Amino acid sequence: MFQPNQHDVRRFFCGTWRKQRQAAPLTAIETLAGLWIGEHPEYAADLDNEPAALAADYSVDAGRTNPFLHLSMHLSISEQCSIDQPSGIRAAVEALAERLGSLHHAHHEAMECLGDMIWRSQRSGQSPDGDAYVECVRRRASS
Numbered sequence: 001m002f003q004p005n006q007h008d009v010r011r012f013f014c015g016t017w018r019k020q021r022q023a024a025p026l027t028a029i030e031t032l033a034g035l036w037i038g039e040h041p042e043y044a045a046d047l048d049n050e051p052a053a054l055a056a057d058y059s060v061d062a063g064r065t066n067p068f069l070h071l072s073m074h075l076s077i078s079e080q081c082s083i084d085q086p087s088g089i090r091a092a093v094e095a096l097a098e099r100l101g102s103l104h105h106a107h108h109e110a111m112e113c114l115g116d117m118i119w120r121s122q123r124s125g126q127s128p129d130g131d132a133y134v135e136c137v138r139r140r141a142s143s
Helices: 006-021 028-038 041-048 050-055 067-083 089-100 103-124 130-142
Strands: none
Touching: 006 028, 006 041, 006 050, 006 067, 028 041, 028 067, 041 050, 041 067, 067 089, 067 103, 089 103, 089 130, 103 130
């Protein structure tokens, strides 16, 4: 299993951004990442300077959104939906997108649920609860 570290992730997104601007061929995962990068023009400065991106501190205390974490969560949710894992996530995200009128906004809502699931798992030392995650997205889709 591929387990990228923080620098690998940042290099991936910076490289994808660079290839997009140069109209260079992209792999399938870069194409997907590029779609989400396109939805976030506010991250262009972060993606333009790979050395600065590798050195940047995006801690909560710094008061900035981590663009690489944010884009990674978009990719994760996209991949989860593509294989419907955890079971039911595809329908839940689709229903949320229908309610909000935007897949992008639905992803942002689902990110809240995904982040909460990860936080609870880390705090409890238990495996992530995929059912609770899907239920959280479903609740947001029906409210």
